[in-house]
Amino acid sequence: DGTPLADLIDLERHEVSLRLLTDPEVFRLELDRLFSRVWTVLAHETEIPNAFDYVARDIGLDPVIVTRSRDGSINVVHNVCSHRGMQVCRAEAGNEKQFKCPYHGWSFNEQGRFMGSPVARENMHGEFRAKEELALKKARVQTYAGFVFATWDQEAPPLEEYLGEIKFYLDLMFDRTESGLEVLGPPQRFVIPANWKCPGEQHAGDGYHAMTLHRSINELGGSESDDSSMYGIDVSANGHGLRLIDRRKGKWKNNREAVLKAQTLPPFEKLRTIMLPPGLTPEMAEELKDKLTEDQIRVLADYPPSVGGLFPNMGTFCFEFPTPMGMAAIISWHSFVPKGPDEFEFVNWFLVEKDAPQEFKDLMRRAATLGLGTTGFVETDDADTWPMMTEASKGFMGRRGTIKYGALTGEDQPLTGYWDKGEFPGGGHLYPGFTKDDSQWNWWLRWRDFMLGEPWGPDAHH
Ligand code: FES
Structure with missing residues (x-):
């Protein structure tokens, strides 16, 4: 309707026009300016x-x-x-x-x-x-x-630069052993009648929704929606976002004594004492010492990453999930492939360490299907929500509405109470405390850079 694209994101009020979700013209521009360029x-x-x-x-x-x-x-x-x-x-x-x-x-x-x-x-x-x-x-x-990444853009920076400071944290889930990961079969693929940005911006940082939308998981004894996933440090870099969980809170509070006792141990010993990262046996965990830096192990011991999103349309998961056979790890990577303004395909890879014993792999497959599968407990909740957001953006009033990102911690907050051992070893913008809107707002700023045609400039490091 002639409104400049730049005006549909209100930088003062931290609001985004709802019409950006499904406007066909915006979608056409996304194909030309965003999906033509990103890794x-x-x-x-x-x-x-x-x-x-x-x-x-x-x-x-x-x-x-x-x-x-x-x-x-x-x-x-x-x-x-x-x-x-x-x-x-x-x-x-x-x-x-x-x-x-x-x-x-x-x-x-x-x-x-x-x-x-x-x-x-x-x-x-x-x-x-x-x-x-x-x-x-x-x-x-x-x-x-x-993971095989591709781009059509000859000018795009190398993948490592595109991932930027978030790679430090991704390594803790996906690149932590010599043998590395393998897929648990082909990815699950299913089409959801919603705009791809609904899951895209959500995975950049929306820990908030888990306590309501995914409450049923908590009631089943799961880890996704108790307050362990609410407190910690939100990391944001280049539009990517990831939540680091504060190990002293949430479900680890049941293990409080061990957690407190472990505080004086060296990082790897602490990690081994409190809780190994999901998807590793004690023997496999030894490999972490060779593959990760001391700084990475320090972060992993106190603030393990869990859920995150890579700009623009990818999600990452690494957490424990309850199954009838006990808790089991899920390692997953999602891609939200646009099919049109109001439809995307959810491509969902489940992964396991290549060196894991077979029964471990079988259990992880069961957990992944139960948790994140098409009939699982987590994504089915979201698959109800995203289509409704999408529909809302089409109405007379909906197109005039905005979505709000006002719950901002702000830039460069001191990590008081969250990291008291000198400088935090990981990079990126760090937002401590209860999960808020910063990472998702940064995701929209990155989206804006692409849509205005300036993705690789010096100011593009949100
Ligand atoms: Fe491919 Fe003709 S041979 S379209």
């Missing part, structure tokens, strides 16, 4: 362990194939035939040396190179372009902890 996760490399394995995924609305070459390298190629635009790969996953387009039969190798057509090209009047011109487009690919 986003498409797969975990253990999904395609062998040469010529592949999975079909999407970057924004663009279908892509994630493939592995004979030399082990990973490619992401546009799954759109250079002839007339048919998808050359119609399966979800498999092993192929060549993809043959089902429309007229052109073939492409796993790197997207044009390999031939059913009729000699000389006989195809006019189709004399160089083979290179007929190749499928390739995205830039980099990996972190086995």
